[in-house]
């Protein structure tokens with residue numbers, strides 16, 4: 223399997239993606255932003271289509287769209303951005319835009335499926351480099367901001383009264399999420415990004431109870447999903463996102479079951 | 488001679504259509520234990536936010552001695568909605584308030600966290616997820632987080648409101664101990680007059696448009712009730 227160049231690329235890129243999604247996911251869950259990653263993936267789809275329409279890469283189009291929209295969302299208060307109706311409206315608009323750009327760019331529908339649902343075969347060596355660089359940037363910024371980000375994410379009120387710049391942290395974090403969404407879309411596709419960004423972290427918090435351990439376990443869950451998913455997809459010739467989604471759901475429901483047993487409910 | 492820590496002079500704070508304070512004056516001494524009493528909505532939390540620098544006064548001023556930067560403030564806010572599934576251990580929660588740029592806590596910082604947990608009596612349950620702690624344990628964990636950076640001033644905003652009688656006194660015993668042994672000045676907002684009477688050295692009674700500041704020793708609980716009633 224590893225003698226094939228595209229599988230090597232897929233595994234390399236998948237590893238980076240699992241690491242940053244596992245890490246960022248812990249904060250996404252702590253900040254109750256799952257809904258937003260969902261919207262961001264739809265925005266990412268439109269961005270990818272726009273990138274192709276303009277003759278750039280899908281990744282650049284995605285980055286532009288998701289980063290700009292996350293800065294806008296960061297300026298709104300959490301309450302505002304959570305209003306369900308506005309979220310649905312924004313999603314609908316961006317899905318529509320995505321379809322429009324795709325049809326304008328004369329791409330075949332198989333290209334659309336690969337943006338939406340991910341594609342292993344499509345990953346070239348240059349993609350791996352891009353994914354690695356972006357992941358590196360995201361991780362470095364996270365490391366530099368680790369304590370304030372941790373405080374603001376796990377105790378927003380305490381962070382605010384202790385004088386942290388919580389709005390700035392919020393905006394920077396959303397930009398990091400946008401970058402992770404764009405990176406993850408390369409493999410799992412834009413519609414299933416929220417799986418890697420939410421489920422491993424959501425499962426991890428039931429097993430361990432410090433931020434660093436949650437990040438560690440969440441990365442492990444994400445890595446298992448991506449590695450095993452790629453392998454199963456290779457063997458069965460079925461879509462990789464199906465396997466990743468199933469594996470991560472398995473972890474999540476196992477975590478819920480574990481919690482039930484422990485609380486004794 | 489007592490040294491002042493904070494002096495509030497002719498403080499005025501107004502929201503659109505709502506003048507909360509017009510001319511508020513009082514002083515907090517070093518080592519003092521001040522209780523703030525007053526009806527709902529009179530502006531107690533607003534006053535705290537002004538002391539913390541989160542709110543600009545519309546008139547007057549707040550002076551810090553020797554200066555604002557040296558007057559570190561620890562604050563236990565009135566509301567904090569951490570649910571039952573809140574995942575972090577008490578130790579990790581307390582550590583959140585240790586500021587710095589390293590991703591991990593240094594040895595000295597770990598020691599700081601342990602000391603704060605020891606004086607607030609949560610060391611035994613340090614590894615318990617905070618969401619599963621009882622109401623009183625949660626308040627003690629909040630207190631530990633507020634004092635982990637060794638503040639000069641500790642502000643408690645109705646921290647005892649959700650506690651039963653026994654736990655109230657337990658918590659205030661801890662606060663009093665901090666006040667007496669660790670040189671922490673206390674500013675304590677409460678509706679509980681017997682509690683205020685028992686622990687505070689000074690009282691600040693707020694009423695719409697007026698205030699009274701004085702020695703707790705001069706006041707009976709009945710008199711305290713009178714000065715806060717509208």
Ligand SMILES: Nc1ncnc2c1ncn2[C@@H]1O[C@H](COP(=O)(O)OP(=O)(O)OP(=O)(O)O)[C@@H](O)[C@H]1O
Nearest residue numbers: 502503505507526527528529530531532533534565
């Ligand atoms: N951000 C704000 N904008 C406008 N009005 C405000 C704001 N914050 C507080 N107020 C008003 O200021 C007044 C004082 O509020 P504050 O929260 O300080 O009262 P409090 O004394 O702490 O009351 P409680 O005992 O219920 O906690 C209230 O009338 C409140 O409605």
Ligand SMILES: [Mg+2]
Nearest residue numbers: 531532533565
């Ligand atoms: Mg209040």
